[in-house]
Amino acid sequence: MTLAARLVDIHSHVYLPRYAALLRARTTVPRILTSSRDGKPDDRLLILDRDTGRPVGPQYWDRDEKIKFMDRHGIDLTVVSSANPWLDFLPASEAQTLASQLNEDLEQYCADSPSLSPSLKRIYGFGMLPLVPEISIAALLEAIDQISKLSYLKGIIMGTRGIGKGLDDEALDPVWAALEKTGLVVFLHPHYGVNSEEWGEKNNGHVLPLALGFPFETTIATTRLILAGVFDRFPSLRLLLAHSGGALPQLSSRLASCIDHDPVVASRLEHDARWYLGKLYYDAIAYGPEELGFVSDVIARSQRYEPGSSIPTNAPVDRALGSKRMLFGTDHPFFPPLQSTEKWQSVVDNLQAIDAVSGWGQAEKDNVHGGNALSLFNLIQL
Amino acid sequence: MTLAARLVDIHSHVYLPRYAALLRARTTVPRILTSSRDGKPDDRLLILDRDTGRPVGPQYWDRDEKIKFMDRHGIDLTVVSSANPWLDFLPASEAQTLASQLNEDLEQYCADSPSLSPSLKRIYGFGMLPLVPEISIAALLEAIDQISKLSYLKGIIMGTRGIGKGLDDEALDPVWAALEKTGLVVFLHPHYGVNSEEWGEKNNGHVLPLALGFPFETTIATTRLILAGVFDRFPSLRLLLAHSGGALPQLSSRLASCIDHDPVVASRLEHDARWYLGKLYYDAIAYGPEELGFVSDVIARSQRYEPGSSIPTNAPVDRALGSKRMLFGTDHPFFPPLQSTEKWQSVVDNLQAIDAVSGWGQAEKDNVHGGNALSLFNLIQL
Numbered sequence: 001m002t003l004a005a006r007l008v009d010i011h012s013h014v015y016l017p018r019y020a021a022l023l024r025a026r027t028t029v030p031r032i033l034t035s036s037r038d039g040k041p042d043d044r045l046l047i048l049d050r051d052t053g054r055p056v057g058p059q060y061w062d063r064d065e066k067i068k069f070m071d072r073h074g075i076d077l078t079v080v081s082s083a084n085p086w087l088d089f090l091p092a093s094e095a096q097t098l099a100s101q102l103n104e105d106l107e108q109y110c111a112d113s114p115s116l117s118p119s120l121k122r123i124y125g126f127g128m129l130p131l132v133p134e135i136s137i138a139a140l141l142e143a144i145d146q147i148s149k150l151s152y153l154k155g156i157i158m159g160t161r162g163i164g165k166g167l168d169d170e171a172l173d174p175v176w177a178a179l180e181k182t183g184l185v186v187f188l189h190p191h192y193g194v195n196s197e198e199w200g201e202k203n204n205g206h207v208l209p210l211a212l213g214f215p216f217e218t219t220i221a222t223t224r225l226i227l228a229g230v231f232d233r234f235p236s237l238r239l240l241l242a243h244s245g246g247a248l249p250q251l252s253s254r255l256a257s258c259i260d261h262d263p264v265v266a267s268r269l270e271h272d273a274r275w276y277l278g279k280l281y282y283d284a285i286a287y288g289p290e291e292l293g294f295v296s297d298v299i300a301r302s303q304r305y306e307p308g309s310s311i312p313t314n315a316p317v318d319r320a321l322g323s324k325r326m327l328f329g330t331d332h333p334f335f336p337p338l339q340s341t342e343k344w345q346s347v348v349d350n351l352q353a354i355d356a357v358s359g360w361g362q363a364e365k366d367n368v369h370g371g372n373a374l375s376l377f378n379l380i381q382l
Numbered sequence: 383m384t385l386a387a388r389l390v391d392i393h394s395h396v397y398l399p400r401y402a403a404l405l406r407a408r409t410t411v412p413r414i415l416t417s418s419r420d421g422k423p424d425d426r427l428l429i430l431d432r433d434t435g436r437p438v439g440p441q442y443w444d445r446d447e448k449i450k451f452m453d454r455h456g457i458d459l460t461v462v463s464s465a466n467p468w469l470d471f472l473p474a475s476e477a478q479t480l481a482s483q484l485n486e487d488l489e490q491y492c493a494d495s496p497s498l499s500p501s502l503k504r505i506y507g508f509g510m511l512p513l514v515p516e517i518s519i520a521a522l523l524e525a526i527d528q529i530s531k532l533s534y535l536k537g538i539i540m541g542t543r544g545i546g547k548g549l550d551d552e553a554l555d556p557v558w559a560a561l562e563k564t565g566l567v568v569f570l571h572p573h574y575g576v577n578s579e580e581w582g583e584k585n586n587g588h589v590l591p592l593a594l595g596f597p598f599e600t601t602i603a604t605t606r607l608i609l610a611g612v613f614d615r616f617p618s619l620r621l622l623l624a625h626s627g628g629a630l631p632q633l634s635s636r637l638a639s640c641i642d643h644d645p646v647v648a649s650r651l652e653h654d655a656r657w658y659l660g661k662l663y664y665d666a667i668a669y670g671p672e673e674l675g676f677v678s679d680v681i682a683r684s685q686r687y688e689p690g691s692s693i694p695t696n697a698p699v700d701r702a703l704g705s706k707r708m709l710f711g712t713d714h715p716f717f718p719p720l721q722s723t724e725k726w727q728s729v730v731d732n733l734q735a736i737d738a739v740s741g742w743g744q745a746e747k748d749n750v751h752g753g754n755a756l757s758l759f760n761l762i763q764l
Contacts (some may be wrong), residue, residue: 085423163584165583198576204606204647205647208609212598215636219594220581224584246629247632250632251594255589257727259593288683290676297674313738314738320629330760349705354699356696356698
């Protein structure tokens with residue numbers, strides 16, 4: 001098996017034991033509510049507003065369970081990240097201390113994982129910054145410095161609130177500068193969705209906040225980054241979007257049109273909105289081949305909007321090109337199967353979706369499976 | 383020119399003179415703020431939260447201006463609709479009276495429009511129901527009856543709040559039943575977006591609420607209709623989605639997966655979520671060929687989810703099929719050009735997008751231009 005044919009999961013979460021213990025000790029959301037049923041632990045995780053909770057167990061914190069899941073699905077290598085809500089609910093000083101401890105914990109979690117080859121571990125990680133209100137920028141830069149020195153941490157995961165005002169807050173510019181300089185991949189992941197009043201009064205379980213709220217949040221945050229000129233000021237920033245960029249690809253031409261009709265916004269951006277979408281990375285967690293193919297088209301068409309491009313806007317795009325910025329992921333341990341089955345349907349669906357994208361050949365599929373991830377995280381030369 | 387090659391605009395708004403007068407008389411949003419600059423009227427329309435307003439003039443109420451716009455862009459026939467916020471801000475009794483008057487006004491507006499052929503007018507309309515809190519269902523049914531008897535009104539436009547609890551409110555079942563029975567097309571159009579706090583503190587003009595908020599609102603409303611089983615109970619309801627369905631197509635496989643993981647929701651629906659998307663109609667206002675092509679794919683793939691279908695989920699879709707439920711629109715008089723130009727860029731962009739969809743031949747493009755609309759609104763046999 002060549003490196004390019006590896007299966008690499010770049011969207012896989014963990015609540016490290018230290019973090020799970022903190023959630024267990026809490027009496028308000030977010031929390032792990034511990035109880036037992038028939039003498040067995042029956043813990044539930046409550047993270048969202050109006051949350052009825054979901055069962056939580058060793059798959060959330062035990063590395064052996066992660067490896068078992070990987071083995072069951074043929075996943076060679078995983079880049080794990082802490083799951084939301086990260087440190088959002090903590091005061092600044094506590095968040096700062098805990099971020100540092102959890103980054104060290106995660107380094108150890110990776111270091112103790114099995115080897116894939118003489119030079120590769122099976123698990124790498126995204127670290128965490130103490131992105132909470134009232135944190136100092138110096139503390140954030142210190143955390144970036146810490147993570148960049150830890151061998152197995154290859155990026156950071158972050159939510160969308162920044163230090164309280166969102167990611168388009170200019171106070172974060174030194175953070176983007178440091179992230180750009182270190183080359184750490186920034187994994188942008190939702191947590192809050194949108195105002196839960198939008199979901200109405202009917203009981204639809206978690207469907208609306210998960211299916212719509214999460215992708216909307218990612219879409220809003222990324223759009224605000226574009227509008228704030230963050231990608232103009234930090235063109236080498238490597239941003240990876242959860243859930244295939246949410247709704248951003250489908251709304252991107254509308255976004256470009258709305259910007260064109262708003263001279264104040266248009267005048268401060270260097271590029272058409274669609275250009276920026278070709279500079280981002282997207283996980284391949286969209287559950288359908290048409291969605292993945294479309295995201296690939298949207299990435300590929302970015303070339304039309306390159307300064308000086310002579311590609312007409314009605315030229316067909318080369319879908320294969322876009323695949324280079326798309327990366328397989330599972331969202332483990334979320335979306336577990338309802339019954340005990342050999343494989344998780346959510347994983348099977350995403351693998352089948354990649355396999356069925358029309359216009360992608362085997363090379364593109366191999367790259368989405370793992371080659372792109374090994375390259376993005378600089379794991380190929382190891 | 384055959385009927386199929388007509389250009390028909392199904393998304394075009396009007397503030398009828400009676401309605402504009404009402405907005406002018408108001409002192410709180412929504413309102414038209416009248417003033418003058420250099421002796422000329424300089425009216426501004428304020429409809430959204432935190433709205434700085436936009437210039438408003440005869441293009442919003444004068445039928446001659448509508449016809450001029452149509453002539454300038456080669457539009458043969460337009461199905462006009464009142465623009466948001468419709469009657470949402472009025473008490474029930476006032477909304478009921480005004481809906482009835484505005485439906486009669488709109489009938490007259492169409493009746494007095496020029497003829498396209500011996501049997502066709504150039505303008506048809508979507509009527510309005512008094513969908514406000516505390517209205518009686520009887521009043522809504524009466525309005526549907528009124529509209530169905532007016533020769534030039536071919537559907538109704540509605541927002542997403544229903545009678546206060548959203549469109550998944552079971553109290554609306556008799557309304558859906560009556561709309562299904564009359565065959566009136568229901569044009570679902572956003573107004574509220576999502577909570578404006580999501581847009582942050584930076585001044586991005588109208589970009590975020592228009593580019594993201596509007597499509598999110600449509601997406602949420604349609605998803606809630608699906609989850610409430612409205613399309614299971616009223617399978618012949620003809621629902622036309624503004625702005626190409628917003629983000630619903632891109633999130634539809636994720637929606638299907640989230641439903642699968644929520645047995646309570648899954649058990650009450652008759653079909654996979656993606657099936658319902660093939661039963662809806664979509665305007666072709668997405669500003670880009672990749673977006674339109676993708677929506678077409680999503681409509682076409684609905685066949686895979688037909689009961690008893692033997693189409694494998696990895697079979698490539700026939701994009702041409704999906705085009706049958708997509709209809710050209712302009713969103714006039716919104717998104718006017720910044721400078722006085724021969725044609726409106728927003729219209730040119732959408733026409734070019736239709737022209738550049740790969741996988742659509744001339745027949746599909748003709749249908750999206752007008753053939754589908756003539757068929758949907760039963761204007762072909764006239």
